Amino acid sequence: MLARPGLAGSGLKADPWWKHAVFYQIAGPTGPPDFKAISIRLDSLRSIGVDALLLPAPALPAPGTNGSVPNLDDLDNLLRQAGSRGIRILLTIQAPNAKADLSGVARFWLTRGVAGLHIATPPGASPEDTQAIVQTLRKLESSTAGQRIVISDLDLALPDAQPARKPSPHATASHVRASDPSVAQLQIDVRPERLQTLDAAGLRPLLAQVIAQPNPLLDLPAPGSSASPDARPPLANAVAAIDLLSYPAALIDSSANLVLAPTPEHPEAPEPTEQPAKPTPPPPPAPPPGVYLPYVPYVPPAKPKPVVAPKPPPIDPLTLWYQKLAALRHDNDAIRTGSKTFLDFDAQNVLVWVNRPASPSPRTPPIVVICNLSSSPVQLSLTAEIKKLNLHGFFLRAVLRSDSGMGAQDVDAVTLPPFAVYIGELRL
Numbered sequence: 001m002l003a004r005p006g007l008a009g010s011g012l013k014a015d016p017w018w019k020h021a022v023f024y025q026i027a028g029p030t031g032p033p034d035f036k037a038i039s040i041r042l043d044s045l046r047s048i049g050v051d052a053l054l055l056p057a058p059a060l061p062a063p064g065t066n067g068s069v070p071n072l073d074d075l076d077n078l079l080r081q082a083g084s085r086g087i088r089i090l091l092t093i094q095a096p097n098a099k100a101d102l103s104g105v106a107r108f109w110l111t112r113g114v115a116g117l118h119i120a121t122p123p124g125a126s127p128e129d130t131q132a133i134v135q136t137l138r139k140l141e142s143s144t145a146g147q148r149i150v151i152s153d154l155d156l157a158l159p160d161a162q163p164a165r166k167p168s169p170h171a172t173a174s175h176v177r178a179s180d181p182s183v184a185q186l187q188i189d190v191r192p193e194r195l196q197t198l199d200a201a202g203l204r205p206l207l208a209q210v211i212a213q214p215n216p217l218l219d220l221p222a223p224g225s226s227a228s229p230d231a232r233p234p235l236a237n238a239v240a241a242i243d244l245l246s247y248p249a250a251l252i253d254s255s256a257n258l259v260l261a262p263t264p265e266h267p268e269a270p271e272p273t274e275q276p277a278k279p280t281p282p283p284p285p286a287p288p289p290g291v292y293l294p295y296v297p298y299v300p301p302a303k304p305k306p307v308v309a310p311k312p313p314p315i316d317p318l319t320l321w322y323q324k325l326a327a328l329r330h331d332n333d334a335i336r337t338g339s340k341t342f343l344d345f346d347a348q349n350v351l352v353w354v355n356r357p358a359s360p361s362p363r364t365p366p367i368v369v370i371c372n373l374s375s376s377p378v379q380l381s382l383t384a385e386i387k388k389l390n391l392h393g394f395f396l397r398a399v400l401r402s403d404s405g406m407g408a409q410d411v412d413a414v415t416l417p418p419f420a421v422y423i424g425e426l427r428l
Contacts, residue, residue, distance in 0.1 A: 009284060018186060021249050022329070022330075038055070042087060047068065051087065058072065058075065075112075090118060091118070100128070101136075106137050116150060119152050133152075151186045154189045154335070186419040191206055200373055204351055220251075222239060223235040225234060237420075238351070245355075245423070251320070321402060322369060339355075341356065343385045350374070352371075354367070370414060370422045372420050395410050395411060396411060396427070398423075399424055401424075411426070
């Protein structure tokens, strides 16, 4: 059940579940995370559209030693609860060296019920070493019941250091080689971690280059903190849009610090404990006949105080933004499965890409995503770039935006406030 044996995705489409899934990566500072704390936040994770969790694997004893297997009751409970909510659990394992054999460790976790494994690149490993590890584990997971997957790290050179073949404007995530046993089903692009600044000049060539790779996952680090009205970094909304809308599959990192109830300020309700029933005192003895009893006026019982429901915790703006983006990603086919073309607006420090469905029509129009990565308002003219793609449209109908603005935007004069995100349909 946990790996959905015999079931591809939702059962309604032929695509595997992982091709367009939203992954949430939790990296513990030392050792595995608190599985029990994750279990009580599964509903919150599901509310922001998470399809799978990527967690560090607990340490296992080395082969040939007398070490004991750690207590995995909390992990087993997490697997059961996540499976009932349609969330898959994947574990990250790392070999001590490039030549280590991970077959035993991988077999242990796959038989435990995890839906896949992420192979962290060993220190000093060459691409050939990583490919050999992936190939061995692909053979192992293919012999296991259910749709299990292997995820590896994609560490290409930065575009400036190694010019790549220019991707086709129609490059799409459907050009995959998942059947190749030497290639992992998904590959995490770790190059954004080496970017000194998150700007369009650095991100656009990187994103455009990796679109041609098989099944990429973007590991975009959360922006650094800075003073802002909502105590969030100004680029947080743009990073969320790039994470969830730019690649076929999406990876959300726990460093985004989303508010997932229950929070420390609003902990989960404690389980009620049964209190022993208090003994009922015996009634007072009846007075003997002829004894005078004074009159006691009737006093009505006091009305119970109305129970006031506790106020719900305030909704975190960034968490709500992630929810909206994930809902748009799951519901809009142009974003989920359409081809993506990145437009060059590096001079204005604006990242723009067009999501084009296989057959554009009034019911399925192209979707344009615009992320202003600068601290100044910008005005863009998309007309020339739209014509180069053989698309037709005069205005953008707003689907989702991070600011409080309203109304459509003329493609010849799209205006965005600082650090704003605008997502719109291209309309005639």
